[in-house]
Amino acid sequence: MCSLNLEEGKFLVKLARRAVEEYLKRGMQIKPPNNVPEKLKEKRGVFVTINRVMMIERERVKRLRGCIGFPMPIMPLVEATIESAISAATADPRFRPLEIHELSSVTFEVSVLTVPELIKVDHPRNYPSKIRIGIDGLIVERGLFKGLLLPQVAVEWNWTPEEFLSNCCIKAGLMPDAWLEEETRIYRFQAEIFEELEPGGEVIKKELHWHSASR
Numbered sequence: 001m002c003s004l005n006l007e008e009g010k011f012l013v014k015l016a017r018r019a020v021e022e023y024l025k026r027g028m029q030i031k032p033p034n035n036v037p038e039k040l041k042e043k044r045g046v047f048v049t050i051n052r053v054m055m056i057e058r059e060r061v062k063r064l065r066g067c068i069g070f071p072m073p074i075m076p077l078v079e080a081t082i083e084s085a086i087s088a089a090t091a092d093p094r095f096r097p098l099e100i101h102e103l104s105s106v107t108f109e110v111s112v113l114t115v116p117e118l119i120k121v122d123h124p125r126n127y128p129s130k131i132r133i134g135i136d137g138l139i140v141e142r143g144l145f146k147g148l149l150l151p152q153v154a155v156e157w158n159w160t161p162e163e164f165l166s167n168c169c170i171k172a173g174l175m176p177d178a179w180l181e182e183e184t185r186i187y188r189f190q191a192e193i194f195e196e197l198e199p200g201g202e203v204i205k206k207e208l209h210w211h212s213a214s215r
Contacts, residue, residue: 020103023086025100048110050098054105073113108196110193113191124184138188155209193205193208
C-alpha cells in the first residue's frame with residue numbers, strides 16, 4: 001500500500017473536521033468532494049481521534065474526546081474517514097456527543113492503518129519481543145472480545161510492550177494477562193498519523209518517539 005504525503009494527510013484531517021461540522025449543523029453526512037486524490041480512493045483502515053485542548057497549570061494538554069474507526073480496509077479511505085469522524089464525535093460510548101461550540105477547542109487526528117497482521121510466536125511470552133513501541137498498534141482478539149489500541153497510545157503513556165499488551169487486553173474486556181493464554185490472538189499494524197497542531201490549524205505528519213531510557 002502506498003504511503004501518503006503531507007498534502008493527502010491534510011486533505012483527510014480537514015475533511016474529518018468538515019464532516020463533523022456539517023453533521024453537527026445539519027444532521028447530514030457529507031459526500032466525498034470531487035477533488036479527492038487517487039490514493040484516498042483506495043480501501044484502507046482508518047481511525048479518527050478528537051482531542052480536547054486545555055490549559056492545566058499553564059501547560060497546554062490534550063484530553064481524548066472521541067476515537068472511532070475501521071481496523072480493516074472495507075471501504076475507500078475518504079469515505080471511511082468521513083464515517084469515522086462523525087462516529088468519533090457522536091457515537092463513542094465513553095463520551096457524550098460533541099457539541100458544535102466545542103469545535104473551536106478540539107483538534108482532529110487521522111491515523112491511516114496498514115492491514116493488521118497476526119503475530120506468530122512459539123509461546124505467548126514471546127509476544128513482547130515482536131512489538132515495536134512507536135511503530136506498531138495492537139489488536140487483541142479472543143472469541144467475541146476484541147480491542148484495538150493505536151501506536152501513539154503506547155507512546156503517550158510510555159508503556160513497555162508488556163504494558164501495551166495488557167492494556168489492549170483490558171480494552172478488549174479481558175483480564176490484563178489474557179495475552180499469555182494460547183487462545184488469545186494478537187495482531188499488529190502500523191499507522192500514518194496526521195494531526196492538527198491547534199483547533200482548525202496547521203496539519204503535520206506525526207512522528208512517534210518512545211523514551212524507553214526513562215523507564
